[in-house]
Amino acid sequence: MAxxxxxxxxxxxxxxxxxxxxxxxxxAVTAVKGEGFSAAYASAAGxxxxxxxxxxxxxxxxxxxxxxxxxxxxxxxxxxxSAKVLQIRLWDISGAALANVAGKMHFGITTSNYRT
Amino acid sequence: xxxxIERSAMPDILTIQGSFGATKGINGIPYLAIxxxxxxxxxxxxxxxxxxxxxxxxxxHVDPGLFxxxxxxxxxxxxxxxxxxxxxxxxxxxxxxxGGVAGNAWxxxxxxxxxxGAGVAYEDAVNKIFTWVFQTGVSDVDDFETVIxxxxxxxxxxGGTGATLVTTAGDAxxxxxxxxxxxxxxxxxxxxxxxxxxxxxxxxxxxxxETALTAYAAAAGLxxxxxxxxxxxxLQAADAFAAMLLLxxxxxxxHGSGCQSVMRTAAGTYVLTLxxxxxxxxxxxxxxxxxxxADQFAQLGPWVQATKKQTILIWDKSDGALGxxxxxxxxxxxxxxxxxxxx
Numbered sequence: 001m002a003x004x005x006x007x008x009x010x011x012x013x014x015x016x017x018x019x020x021x022x023x024x025x026x027x028a029v030t031a032v033k034g035e036g037f038s039a040a041y042a043s044a045a046g047x048x049x050x051x052x053x054x055x056x057x058x059x060x061x062x063x064x065x066x067x068x069x070x071x072x073x074x075x076x077x078x079x080x081x082s083a084k085v086l087q088i089r090l091w092d093i094s095g096a097a098l099a100n101v102a103g104k105m106h107f108g109i110t111t112s113n114y115r116t
Numbered sequence: 117x118x119x120x121i122e123r124s125a126m127p128d129i130l131t132i133q134g135s136f137g138a139t140k141g142i143n144g145i146p147y148l149a150i151x152x153x154x155x156x157x158x159x160x161x162x163x164x165x166x167x168x169x170x171x172x173x174x175x176x177h178v179d180p181g182l183f184x185x186x187x188x189x190x191x192x193x194x195x196x197x198x199x200x201x202x203x204x205x206x207x208x209x210x211x212x213x214x215g216g217v218a219g220n221a222w223x224x225x226x227x228x229x230x231x232x233g234a235g236v237a238y239e240d241a242v243n244k245i246f247t248w249v250f251q252t253g254v255s256d257v258d259d260f261e262t263v264i265x266x267x268x269x270x271x272x273x274x275g276g277t278g279a280t281l282v283t284t285a286g287d288a289x290x291x292x293x294x295x296x297x298x299x300x301x302x303x304x305x306x307x308x309x310x311x312x313x314x315x316x317x318x319x320x321x322x323x324x325x326e327t328a329l330t331a332y333a334a335a336a337g338l339x340x341x342x343x344x345x346x347x348x349x350x351l352q353a354a355d356a357f358a359a360m361l362l363l364x365x366x367x368x369x370x371h372g373s374g375c376q377s378v379m380r381t382a383a384g385t386y387v388l389t390l391x392x393x394x395x396x397x398x399x400x401x402x403x404x405x406x407x408x409x410a411d412q413f414a415q416l417g418p419w420v421q422a423t424k425k426q427t428i429l430i431w432d433k434s435d436g437a438l439g440x441x442x443x444x445x446x447x448x449x450x451x452x453x454x455x456x457x458x459x
Contacts, residue, residue: 016131018129018131018398018399018454019398019399019454020397020398020399020400033396033397033398033399034398034399034454063401063403063452064401065399065400065401065402065403065414065415065416066415066416067400067415067416067417067418067419068415068416068417068429069417069418070417071384071415071417071429071431071437071438072415072431073431073433073436075413075415093433094436104416106399106400106401106416107399108399108401108452108454
């Protein structure tokens with residue numbers, strides 16, 4: 001049985017999807033943590049697609065972080081969200097371009113059923 | 117304990133979050149804010165000292181660390197005057213009767229006077245002038261030392277050649293007879309890891325102590341001045357303290373819950389230790405917050421499940437390497453972890 005936690009949020013109609021996935025030097029996704037989504041390499045350097053299962057109608061906010069063993073000159077970016085798919089990108093600062101860097105991508109997507 | 121909870125699509129996930137920023141220690145350099153040490157009583161020393169070695173392993177979490185102690189003792193240096201440097205025949209070294217800087221204000225005047233015989237002395241405690249009227253070819257060094265010994269403010273430190281006669285031509289002294297070298301404060305390395313600052317209660321000022329610290333640091337001392345305090349403040353007896361460990365100059369001020377500690381382990385490297393029974397980490401997030409925009413960003417480092425430690429890295433784009441963020445009350449690392457308490 002799922003563990004019960006007290007609900008203590010000012011935004012009861014929000015849902016947060018969060019997880020992480022490991023990427024190798026070629027961009028392939030090798031391990032996923034979290035539920036309610038799937039992650040896959042978008043077959044283009046520095047791009048991955050996160051597909052949500054049963055999200056709300058509106059994306060409220062997105063946050064992305066990149067994990068690297070020793071530190072790297074790369075920053076993650078949130079790309080467009082469309083049809084339940086959020087694209088996550090990795091920008092190589094030195095190369096001034098999207099790139100595949102081995103590491104782990106972390107993300108959080110908050111959606112809402114509140115229609116604006 | 118207040119816990120920040122977000123409604124998650126995965127109800128067995130707990131999200132914990134917080135932020136941390138550097139305190140007075142800058143860029144990982146071990147430091148000690150003296151006013152934080154002394155409470156009640158004196159509390160007039162508000163300088164901040166830091167390790168002269170810079171960022172590194174001399175702080176709180178390294179055995180034996182780097183210590184600073186403060187003692188209001190009588191380890192003073194007295195002001196002196198070698199009369200042989202200002203006269204021809206008087207080779208006595210005189211000193212202030214009391215140690216410390218007060219003696220530096222005294223000056224000696226030697227004035228010839230007909231019929232003075234062994235000489236007559238005048239001691240002006242207000243203006244701190246000691247005058248000896250001598251008779252040329254009659255008064256001698258012994259006579260000079262007798263009046264010095266009889267004085268209140270001065271004393272003979274090293275006796276000279278007593279029978280030498282004093283003459284007008286070689287020994288009249290109207291200026292330049294100033295005592296000097298009195299020190300009421302100093303820093304001493306006790307054992308290679310402990311520095312003790314010695315001062316005179318109700319006499320030494322914060323400014324004097326900081327001047328002494330600058331001189332000590334210039335002579336390859338273990339610590340140096342980071343931030344000056346209130347210079348005019350006079351240190352009191354209550355400002356003494358036993359050896360205090362310099363604190364690691366890393367992020368010690370943290371907000372949020374679920375995090376047992378934050379430690380800076382290397383340049384641009386901060387390790388969070390969680391205090392939850394974590395079964396697994398789902399994901400993490402870190403964002404750097406700046407008062408003034410900077411060319412640095414937060415990046416996640418490794419997560420170690422066994423020790424529940426999450427590393428956060430600060431990457432400096434300009435340097436192309438990890439680097440510490442500058443101290444400012446608004447410069448903070450914001451972090452968030454989604455964890456599972458059971459798999």
